[in-house]
Amino acid sequence: MTRATPVPDTVTIHVPFRLVKRGGRKEMQLPEGASTPRRPDDALVKALARAFRWKRMLESSEYATVAELAEREGIAPSYMTRVLRLTLLAPDIVEAILDGKQGPLVTLVRVMEPFPVEWNDQLPSLRNSRMT
Template identity: 75%
Template sequence: MTRGSAIPETISLHVPFRVVKRGGRKEMQLPDGATPSRRTDNTLVKALARAFRWKRMLESGEFASISELAKKEGIAFTYMARVLRLTLLAPDIVEAILDGRQRPEVTLARVLEPFPVEWMSQGAAFEPYHEHS
């Protein structure tokens, strides 16, 4: 801006991003190469906690079956069975979700879909962001 000028200079900034749904919320997805911030998906974390809690309850013998536990918890058997599958996720994927390092497309709806139970095969579907330190 020059002295005495009433018109400020204009600077245009172009930031490429796209809006994606994540856990029922809309979120900006950064372009490739941009460092993502950590963002814990509370819906996913809660589902993981429930899954491991239910697994512990079943393994302890407190409940004889998933049906019995689902009835006690007031949850549909099919939903409980799908959530319990989260206990089959590879430890590094669970850790990434708890740390908020999962990719934006890794949502509760996505992880409740069928996925391979072999840990090595899960990477392609749920590979977390790789942070550069």
């Protein structure tokens, strides 16, 4: 098969953005109104994975207590307890996190804070968190 028009050797693409420094890192910031591709928050996804893995290990009686499992994992029991709380998040919030659609207000810092057990109250609580 042959092409009717030749393929150019060089292609130039114009993407409007500006570099912004945040916490010692540089980020590309798109102009307002530009759509951004949704990406899952890696830290949040990893924390969810750990939480459900640890929950499964505790439920299977592989470890009798959170303290025992925390010692095996080499972390503080209080940290493990906060991460395990993520298993109480509403299924739609967990799904949104895994799909990268949780929104900018739902961060690992926010979900590690205490939140309501009632699923209907969780998203408003995460949005109104005292963290900025």
